[in-house]
Amino acid sequence: MALLWYSTDDDVSAWSAALRDEIDDLDLRIWPDLGDERDIDMALVWLPPPGLLAGLPNLEAIFSLGAGIDAMLADPTLPAHLPLCRMVDPSLAGYMSEYVLTVALTYHRHMHLYAEQQARGEWRLHLPVPAASRRIGVMGLGELGRHVAATLSGHGFRVRGWSRSGKRLEGVETFAGDDERGAFLAGCDMLVCLLPLTAETENILDADLFAAMPDGSFLVHAGRGRQLVEADLVEALRSGKLAAATIDVFPIEPLPADHPLWRHPRVTVTPHAASYAQAASGAAFVADNIRRLRRGDPLLAVVDRERGY
Numbered sequence: 029m030a031l032l033w034y035s036t037d038d039d040v041s042a043w044s045a046a047l048r049d050e051i052d053d054l055d056l057r058i059w060p061d062l063g064d065e066r067d068i069d070m071a072l073v074w075l076p077p078p079g080l081l082a083g084l085p086n087l088e089a090i091f092s093l094g095a096g097i098d099a100m101l102a103d104p105t106l107p108a109h110l111p112l113c114r115m116v117d118p119s120l121a122g123y124m125s126e127y128v129l130t131v132a133l134t135y136h137r138h139m140h141l142y143a144e145q146q147a148r149g150e151w152r153l154h155l156p157v158p159a160a161s162r163r164i165g166v167m168g169l170g171e172l173g174r175h176v177a178a179t180l181s182g183h184g185f186r187v188r189g190w191s192r193s194g195k196r197l198e199g200v201e202t203f204a205g206d207d208e209r210g211a212f213l214a215g216c217d218m219l220v221c222l223l224p225l226t227a228e229t230e231n232i233l234d235a236d237l238f239a240a241m242p243d244g245s246f247l248v249h250a251g252r253g254r255q256l257v258e259a260d261l262v263e264a265l266r267s268g269k270l271a272a273a274t275i276d277v278f279p280i281e282p283l284p285a286d287h288p289l290w291r292h293p294r295v296t297v298t299p300h301a302a303s304y305a306q307a308a309s310g311a312a313f314v315a316d317n318i319r320r321l322r323r324g325d326p327l328l329a330v331v332d333r334e335r336g337y
């Protein structure tokens with residue numbers, strides 16, 4: 029029994045140490061030193077090269093280092109019969125909540141306007157308004173969206189959320205499905221996208237969606253790049269439908285240096301930096317799944333491949 033580890037984005041030494049703290053007899057194979065590939069029955073990976081997992085003859089389960097598994101599902105060689113488990117981790121949810129709260133407070137307290145004014149040497153006060161008068165909508169009420177909604181609500185914002193199936197969340201007005209999408213969007217002075225990328229959510233942030241929001245609203249996008257129609261965003265910013273946007277995810281990452289969004293005065297670009305799973309807590313979640321696999325118990329956070337998340 030051996031676990032393959034592959035990621036070019038995560039800290040391999042922190043993850044190795046954390047995994048070995050959890051399971052002392054773990055046989056960890058760090059790519060590209062796979063040893064005898066027939067020993068490998070589990071893989072813990074982020075953006076593995078297409079074909080890597082398909083080449084492991086005795087693989088029994090795939091664990092993702094990230095919450096979003098759209099890139100893995102897009103690999104036609106991904107073994108279709110194996111369980112694929114997402115990352116569910118308190119640090120992932122906590123970092124995401126910090127990111128969204130930071131951006132929400134930036135817009136709420138006009139810091140984006142003061143940054144522009146400072147560049148012009150302009151002294152002009154924008155009076156604060158109470159957080160309770162600011163309506164923030166969260167698209168996606170899963171592991172991350174629920175935590176973000178609770179954090180914003182705890183800060184005093186008026187929070188609403190939208191998901192596929194109905195939810196009851198304390199302090200959050202909830203909406204579900206396409207039928208309630210319009211009512212949800214009509215009350216979003218700020219919209220936070222935390223949806224997984226699926227056939228249904230690709231290009232969901234488009235002109236129709238922006239048109240359903242109040243004029244002068246804000247967008248915080250930390251889902252996946254292909255959910256946003258960039259031309260529609262630029263037009264919504266031009267027309268004043270959107271006042272400003274913070275975008276963390278892009279169809280091509282890194283965002284090319286000559287991409288116009290880098291220089292858009294009302295767009296803040298962050299380099300897919302909103303959140304990630306810390307090794308210590310993430311390893312505890314993975315170790316739980318490894319023990320479950322060894323015992324033959326049901327795995328946690330198994331992706332529904334039909335649904336796409």
Ligand code: NAP
Nearest residue numbers: 095096168169170171172191192193224228250251302303
């Ligand atoms: P999750 O637990 O699977 O939650 C997904 C949520 O989206 C659920 O509430 C689901 O509704 C809802 N949803 C899915 N399809 C929908 C649709 N067509 N209409 C309405 N709601 C829909 O996922 P998560 O762990 O919260 O992660 C969400 C996403 O965040 C990831 O897939 C990834 O793309 C992104 N992410 C980004 C970063 C970053 O650093 N930028 C970091 C981590 C994750 P139901 O509850 O009804 O199923």
Ligand code: GLV
Nearest residue numbers: 093094095096097
């Ligand atoms: C990061 O984007 C993740 O899906 O965890």
